[in-house]
Amino acid sequence: MSGHSSKTTVGALPDTTVKSPYVPVALTWLVWSLFAASIAVLAARIRVGGSWEIPGVIAIDGLTVLMWVVVTFFSGIVHSYSRRYMTGSAHETRFFVTVFGFTAAVMGLVAADHVALFGLLWLAMGLLMSKLIGTARGWRQAQAAARVARNYFFASSALLGVALTALWWTTGATTVSGIAAADDALGGPVWLIAAGALVLAAMIQSALVPFHGWLLSSMTAPTPASALMHAGFVNAGGILLARFASVITVDATFMLAVVAVGGASAIGGKLLKSVQTDIKGKLGCSTIGQMGFMIMQAGLGFFGAAITHLILHGFYKAYQFLSSGERIEHIGPSRAGTRTGGPVTSVVGVVVTLLTGLGGGALFAVLTGKGLNADSGLLLTFFVVIATLHAARNAIQHTSLSTTARYGAVPLVFFPAIVIYAAVYEGVSALLMIDTAATELTILHGIIAAVFVGIYIGIETGVHENSQRLYVALLNASQPSSETLLTSTEDYNEY
Template sequence: MKNYSICYVSFFFLMVFMIMNFFFFLKFIMNNQILFLEWEIISLNSCTIVMSLLLDWMSFIFMSFVSLISSVVVYYSKSYMSSEKNLNRFIILILLFVSSMMLMIISPNLISILLGWDGLGLVSYCLVIYYQNVKSFNSGMLTVLSNRIGDVCILMAIVWMMNYGSWNFIFYMNFLSNDIYMMIIMMMVVMAAMTKSAQIPFSSWLPAAMAAPTPVSALVHSSTLVTAGVYLMIRFSVLLENTIFFKFLLLISSLTMFMAGIAANYEFDLKKIIALSTLSQLGLMMSILSLGFPLLAFFHLLTHAMFKALLFMCAGVIIHMMMDIQDLRYMGGISKFIPLTCLCLSISNLSLCGMPFLSGFYSKDLILEMMSMSNFNLFIYLLFYISTGLTMFYTFRLLFYLLINDYNLLSIFNLYDEDYCMLKSMFVLLFMSLISGSLLSWMIFTIPMFVYLTIFMKLLVLIVVSIGGLMGYYVSLLSIKMMCKFKKTYELSTFFVSMWFMPNLSTYGLSYFYLNLSNNLIKNNDMGWVEMLSGQGLYKNMKNYSIFYQIFQINNFKIFLFSFILWVLIFFLSLFIF
């Protein structure tokens, strides 16, 4: 009998922590409080090491959401990872992951942010390579090296901040935005946020991280690793407003949103489709943040966390029941067999689309309306609306393949909907996916917002969603046979499905030259001349000499007589000649 005590203890602790944080959030937002704590760890002469903590309503509500999602993920893992021998190790890794995120959330100091930031990168590597095979190792290496770029950018920002005398960036936000040193720090922070939130050109690691177990994906893609970059940008948004960095980030994040939407329409891997939808939503968060609405980005970050974690959990149940098959083409008509899981899947998907009065609607509709009120160019405007339409399409494509399509399974004996451990976890998030949008909109936006738009612009969301859905539908009709017939169509589809050749450019393109060079060096130097002149050559020569001397020593009497006779013959021959 497996011992599940660590699961129950972790679940209980995280739930208590979530409730505590939520009540603190209510207190702090009602009284408009901010608590700045400094804990002196060590003091030596005039040198002190101080740990700073920033506690405000934003950090409390974010920690509450992270605790809730991680608690249900731990409870869900009890069933999902039940065949795992080292379940305790898995739970401890998840708790380390959550602790790193908590440290990052409450840090107003770049040093302690780096500790949490680096902890996220390191533990995510351990979780991605959890199933130890070649694919997992490759994915883990791509993930950790992509995130390492962000770690280096944070380190460089720390170095540049030494000019100010303290690493607490909140002290410099209001009066140093035009300083040249602060401009360099801002550039580093934007680059770090782009790597952690997988914006172009660092997008290739996000689908690759799907090699991790599904409970990890639910945690990573909802509220921890990928949202760390967005959260960092929200904290730095006061400094970055009306700067060139935000304009650059707006373009990059809009293109990321568009690229992920198109790639998801070509993908057939269930988990990768959901991962690409996460990438699309991250692009949406970053772009609305770049428009100067950090509160809206935070609102969408929280609502997105709920339905995306639920979506991954549903995908995990389906993959579990399909005997670890993830290809959509092997699925279909599963709503008859697992209705409760399909209910959760449908509601989370509709929330992702922005279906009215689900949690995603409150943030997504508000984001699009605020963007319509802003005076930005037509290119960004089109990217926003087309990406929203593409989101609608790949969501309905996913639902069609899973629920509506003809029965296409290999076998049905494993389809059951009675794993109450997983269902309880999913129903908690289902409830939050229904109410969290309205609940947060009442709590966070204490001052009512007045959105003033024409009737056409109000309806434009529905119109463009329909057009985007039709466009995605006709693009997805291009089957493999048609792609093979028309070379240009095939090349175009390869371009889209490979995320604009980004994995090739960011991994194979960069590593091919160095790997080829190292292969030639090994072949010609280490295994070639160096081997012949040092190791193998010396060994061969010494072996030949030792054999020769050994023969000489063993046959010394015979050789002595033979050499004596030879010497006598030479003597007589010399006498005869001369």
């Protein structure tokens, strides 16, 4: 049983339009209605502009309406997909209520202006996601995974509380917009505590290394919940840093540290992925790496690029999770030992990859104006090219194309992807109206970039596979909490 297997169906598929309970149907229609309304609000925002707010409570800006559109779209997809996926489950109604509640919490979070409201919605978002992870109440491993995630989210919320309290203490402002307006008052030890706590809270929520344990322990979640988690929830870290951009950009050295943190997770996610054997595990490690790229972009001062990355990654990862069952079907045992994820390491492959990357970088620079000067925009272009080229190559890695055909297939996928990335970035930046905080390049930037490239090339060429010690270390680092493992050696010990 190898290669492509035929699709067989045991019995009739459920008729969701007839048998679905009222609550899932109503909430699915409601969330799609919210999506339509969000598009209308976005159009009005683009056309009219201005400030829409309830002073001191909520403020609707470009980031708010953009996230409303993105969040309601992903939620609508998950609701519609779950109509069939959850049919017949005893947890169906509770699952839909929780998903919709999570959607509402995120929509409120991106509109919240008062720091207390922002902090409460951040906590609510985490608690609702932990409920989705533990949807199956009678499943011990699922409940253990929910507890692990909940502990991480409590820690993230506590750090955010510390940051918001420190910012209030420093600026006297009780709103997010007030803190942004009082950026002249930021600095010193209290600012450092606030900025550090913000970054740590973002790292936990976005499952960056070393806080990735909750994400790898959450594989017991229903597939639609995983899609919502990887396409939406983990993006909260980027949204948090964009909201408090004025705090993060006070000191260039601190921003460099954020770049280093993101780079470590980008590489760490790729290394962890190399030892995964199941599809959801690979997708989880991919998310860890991609969130690292997102944090790097924020550290470089390009928050519009970070928001662009989380949006495009959300679309990609939602599709990957919701189609993960199809991937299992199409990859047979005969191909299990074939190393298809790596690049072509021949001279021709290296030349084609380099020329494709250089061409894509030049195209991105021309379209966005980033990378034309000797500042952090050059690194932004560099990392965008790496992330996009990696995604393009992943898109064709399981195709039946010959090695020679892949030489041409990668550029055919990569160049349109770069154009789309640049176009979305320009649109997002115009809508957000967040000042770009590009910094001068330093020797430390060069060292970080050189180390990143060196490790990345080592992974791509398979050098890391020669170290058994590294393999064991990665295998241990990628293990979920022992309580969440579906089986253990003790389960097979009759004595």
